Amino acid sequence: MWRDAGAPADSFYEVRPECTDVPKTRFKIRAGKTLSVRKWQGAFNPEGQLDIAKTLNRIHRGGIHPSIRGEVWEFLLGCYDPTSTYEEREEIRQRRRIQYATFKEDCRQMFPVVGSGRYITAPVITEDGTPIHDPLVLLETNPGSGPLIPQESNSQSNSSNSMEPVTDPKIIQWMLTLHQIGLDVVRTDRTLVFYEKQENLSKLWDILAVYAWIDKDVGYCQGMSDLCSPMIMLLEDEGDAFWCFERLMRRLRGNFRCTDSSVGVETQLSNLAAITQVIDPKLHQHLETLGGGDYLFAFRMLMVLFRREFSFCDSLYLWEMMWALEYDPDQFTVYEEPDVCSDKGDGSKGKAKAIRQCGKYERENLKAKNSQAPLPISVFLVASVLKDKSTKLLTEARGLDDVVKILNDMTGNLDAKKACTGAMKLHKKYLKKAKKP
Structure with a gap:
């Protein structure tokens, strides 16, 4: 599990030698940017309380060193409150x-x-x-x-x-x-x-x-x-x-809750359609003309959070950056045991939310003071990928099969950091445009 801090990121997730066509990771462990073992240990005070704001910033800059990924994820996903002690x-x-x-x-x-x-x-x-x-x-x-x-x-x-x-x-x-x-x-x-x-x-x-x-x-x-x-x-x-x-x-x-008439992820797909219509109306119109107005071609990306579009190591890097950007101390942290399998976190109520302890994406949503529930960053990630491929889709896609092929060709060629930056830009643009009548 624990390896030399200077080891290449891929070496932590060893690929079977006969699998020669597996995409290589683009994620690099960068000194001074990636959250290292030393920086992670230094983020706790003597009682064990975590400086979450500093940690989120470091993750956003360069991801997490693979040797400490598991324990950092427990905080990002809200298994533990950063203000809790070791005990x-x-x-x-x-x-x-x-x-x-x-x-x-x-x-x-x-x-x-x-x-x-x-x-x-x-x-x-x-x-x-x-x-x-x-x-x-x-x-x-x-x-x-x-x-x-x-x-x-x-x-x-x-x-x-x-x-x-x-x-x-x-x-x-x-x-x-x-x-x-x-x-x-x-x-x-x-x-x-x-x-x-x-x-x-x-x-x-x-x-x-x-x-x-x-x-x-x-x-x-x-x-x-x-x-x-x-x-x-x-x-x-x-x-x-x-x-x-x-x-x-x-x-x-x-996303996984299904009824006789709908699949849970459909809500996100319709949000994706609405976002694309606002930020790239030409592309949205083209996709509608091809019969892809329901955006079902993006189903897998949203369902399993880009696990198939990125190498294994890069998908983990993407996830932790998303969670750091979306981090909300009220929604995902607990002291008491949670109700199992509820849709919402059960953070301490009545506690004023420290904005600096929120992820960058969450801070933008708080500033916007939108009456609707904020959309997950994953929807903007897909929108940014579509925008990035907009020219290719407009000129080469003559049917839905072409759309799927163009998107499948991206596998292993996407940059997780760039995708998150693109998602943040689109989110800002969308909030600005959506305000206008």
Whole structure:
């Protein structure tokens, strides 16, 4: 986990040698700009309270050194209040780990593969609650070639042999998602050496299975494994990784909430359309003419926060810059245990918000005093990417397939810092133009 401070950023996320077409990171660890181990440790006072304003500024300038990424993310995502002490955080950490262990044990009681170091990629139950015997359970990797081999579990370890028919619709619904989680887990970040280890794959499966059980409104949807995967890599303790993921989902779970008539991310897509119409009406008109006025081509970018458009390392750099820019001490920090899986943070009420402790993007929103809820910076990031490709889209896109191709060609060629700077400029421009009648 911990490496020499001068090591190249890519070396922290080792790629399997046979994967030769993986885009290289553009993120560079820069002395004096990147938040280093020394600067991070120096940002705490003797009691353990963090100077968050200075930290946010440093992250915005040059990202976070990979060796401390996990612990800094816990603050950015609001797992801990910067004004808490070392002692208070340790108490919260231990309480949360126990809470996660309890959730996990509840899931294990319903389906014993949870917590067993294995995971499943075949259905274990029918929609009417009848157990499917002998599901495929992934037990081991093939040391010779790397790919995972599905094997039938034996009668001793096969949980479905001893399973009774299930009558509770909530449990049935949860168990129906377990094999889909497994299928997604084996596809997630498969170019990384980290996921050659069975224990890391099963850890990812366990966290997603537990989350799907406790967040019954959303359950599990494709894309969540992409959001959870970095947490497993950055935080050694599974409980800590779970709570970091849960905090990220508080921001994004609206994207995954689906009804019969709509998908959660559609709200952001319509916001993206409105922004593009204001800042680049010509491009918006062109996209509408091509039948792309619903902006569905940007669905993936918003759903998994650019995980596919950037190299692994660069996507983490992008995320931390976004979170630093959006940081709101009232919305995402807690002392007491949060209500699990709520959409909003539960910061201390009635406490005056210190503007200097907010991220730059959040400060702009506060100055604007807009009556509407501020849009997430991710929408402006997509808008800035579209604006950047505006000329190409206007001259070369003759259909929606061309739009998708032009956007796909950007994979690995985007600059995270430049994208954030572009998003901030567009946000300012949009707020100015949107004020005018």
